[in-house]
Amino acid sequence: MASSSERSPPPFPESEDPEVLEAAVPDRDSDEDEADDPFLSASNTPLTRKDTPAAPASPDDSLVTSSQSEHRSASRSSEDFMDVLNISAKAALEDPADDFVDILRGGASAQRGEDDAPAEGGAADPPAAFTAPVMELRDGWSASSTQKPLVSEKIPDPLVELLGEASTVTDEATKPSGEVVDLFDDEGSNIFTGAVPAEPADIFTEEDDTMSDTRKHSVKNNGVHSAENTDIIAEATVELSLDSPRNERKKKPTPTPSLPAAASLTKPECSALEEVEEEEEDRCDISVSVTDPEKIGDGMTAYMAYKVSTETLLPMFRNKTFTVRRRFSDFLGLYEKLSDKHGPSGLIVPPPPEKSILGMTKVKVGKEDSSSADFQERRRGALERYLQRVVNHPLLLQDPDVREFLEKDELPRAVSTQALSGAGFLKMLNRATDAVSKMTIKMNESDVWFEEKLQEVESADQQFRKLHTMAESLVVHRKELSLNTAGFAKSAAMLGSAEDNTALSRALSQLAEVEDKIEQLHQDQAANDTFGFSELIADYIRLLGAVRGTFDQRMKAWQRWQDAQAMLQKKRETEAKLLWANKPDKLQLAKEEITEWEAKVTQYERDFERVSATVRKEVLRFQKEKTKNFKRQIMVYLESLLQSQQQMIKYWEAFLPEAKAIA
């Protein structure tokens, strides 16, 4: 839908709960009490009414696995929310509470952002907000949507564009937008009966709307949420937990004044798209394979190139299948880009296999022995899994760099991945400072969840490492066994030839053959052990490292926030001193600084919350994926074990009559 440049970093703020919470607390106290109750009942966390229906991030996320309870909670929350909506809408209109407005503004502008997004061509085209209802026309909602003349007036232009883009999108794609539409028809219309007339005009004003504007926005915004929720209930999908953070995300970016408007516009779009992706991802609509490792060049300048073939049904790609050639450093470069872009926001960026100087040197020198072939195969498999993980990540798939990597014929060479380059040195330096700061930061963890998870990840990491060493030693043993079996087979053959009893000699040579076959079996099994089991574990060790990385990112965000707070504290003290010293000229400056730092503190705090939320979501996703993936891989591995055992039975059964024939 959007050009790739616009699509860039979707910061993924999952929940702004705490932030909104703060803002909302006075509001709840002062405002209508009735509104509060439903909220509280809907979600266990004391959130603002705006957030509640959109789903309390934590409880719902955890509910993902058990869809039943989720449905229940979803329906409950949305029902409750209906009430709230009605009430709050009215209340907001009648009673323009300042506190409330803040939140609303955020929501409203986010809403706006989302509306704009589909209408990407028309950039900030105001009517875009209502393209959604139009889309819904295609879903057969036309009757209800046209009921709103005010809305439909503004539809036409964006609609065309949107449909143009959307036509490539599958039916799935229309669903989310349909959800958005819903609200306008059903509850939306009820709620908005009063508010709507003024709304269209207001909605599209700039972000610094007046209070009255925002109030209306809020109403509308609320409508959006409820609609989505109802829709979910109707469809009984698992989307709720995924949707809700997204809604919040939409609201999120805009309240931070420092963010450029353009960025805030593109973000919601991404999230909307991603909604589509995630649904499709479950069906594995994209698969990437890395094949055909090839050495290019000679001597120390040689490098390995791989064929990267993509098969996809996703509309965002031009073709269904395409193939490009990539060298190893390109893979690393992709990772560097992705982790630079998404790492700080707390995404788990799947890591590629490490650069192996030893292995590569062997390849470069051109030794065609088994160990270098083994190395190549290992690396190829690791690269494939790495890419598959990247494209399976709904957000990373959206990244223009990923698409470029998969699609574009020529990539600019990734220079910074060279181990001995200046950039490499810088990276090392960065890493070192990171490590130092990691040690120095003493974070008093406020969230038990994170603490637990971190511990889990660390212990899992340890266990996996142990397991990996053992798997490796298994492989070594297996190889040794196969070698020894081969030796025995040979000597059994010799023995057979020396034996003068014909039948026995025959049996012995048969035994030699059997052992030969078994040796092959052991060898295959060793390969299976390596690729099916050991590599799998190695993958997870890397991934766990990435997970830990996200925890570190979160810690960094926290540290930034704390630093800003400390700074603010200092400034305040200076101000107090100045006040006492009675220096009005400097006082003004100090005050300005304070406001500046206050803003920073808020922003950092938000950043932190956002990162936390992202990390939380990512970790949950990681766990889910891990279990699934692990199970699949183990299955394959066991299958191979099974087969080799069956083969073994066959061999021995064939041998048995020979042995019995010895006279």
Added chain:
Amino acid sequence: MLVPGSGSALRSVSVDLNNDASLVIDIPDALCERDMVKFTVHTKTTLSSFQKPDFSVPRQHEDFIWLHDTLVETEEYAGLIIPPAPPKPDFESPREKMHKLGEGEASMTKEEYAKMKQELEAEYLAVFKKTVQVHEVFLQRLSSHPVLSKDRNFQIFLEYDQDLSVRRKNAKEMFGGFFKNMVKSADEVLISGIKEVDDFFEQEKTFLLDYFSKIKDSTAKAEKMTRSHKSRRGFLSKNANLGSVCELKNQKFEFLLEKLSDLFEKLRKVEGRVASDQELKLTELLRYYMRDIQAAKDLLYRRARALANYENSNKALDKARLKSRDIPQAEEHQQQCLQKFDRLSESAKKELTSFKGRRVMAFKKNLVEMAELEIKHAKVSLTAHPIKHTV
């Protein structure tokens, strides 16, 4: 440690014996005391040369060696394949492990310790059984041999109900034995130049030499194979342990890992059985026949020696005739040598033929058994897999 009834099921794993009910020997149990192993040798007989029809005596490994040595040294038996002496009991490795286990007791969890201990005990028991078995086989081969079973020393060995307390070899004798071996091998080389008079023995000799080198090789390889099998088992055990230690977040995941570790545990057991069966059926067989062939080679050596003696006596006779001195003595000596050689040749021929038959039968039996066991184990490990359906 008591090892009950190592007999019946495991009996004559490596040799096929004629079933002679007149003299049945088994080792129903054995007692392990520090470095020595005391075997209880039980004999059941209908032969009149024994005082009682049924008796048991305690014997040590050294007693077996003594018996073997006296048999080898007896001139009369020069034409026979003396069954190879049982190898010295080797409890070093399990004992060492046991020791390590004791040291590591503190660092292990209780159940880990219990499991390790159980495993070690099983290993120990297996070694023990094997030891008992090779001793038993030695006696059984003696008892089934028409000539050797009548040996006086053998009967004493079986019957004398006190401790035999054979004198252990002292250093001088050890050295002497070593020296004798040296002389023997040098002699072997020397007399190998002597022209063979009988084709049968010529063939036999080349065959045995060839076979010996091959079987030695095979034995080494088979040993290696079994050892790596065993170490693989060791690995799997660690792996299995780890799986259970790996406490993890996700319940489903935990379940999966648990199942996996279960599977590994099962596979490990199967693997262990495969390894020990392979060892028992294949490696032991090869090892035993390696020793047996050595014995057969010794027989051939003795025969060759006799032949050499005969030829020497011929020469001596010629010399004597030339000098016309001591002719009758030389003639007598030559006659003796010839007789001895003929006797040796005759019995050696018989022995070697029966040895061949025995060997083929034993190979057959063991190979069949091994193939069957391999199939069985593979099937067991297949059935271990159904857990995959549950994960």
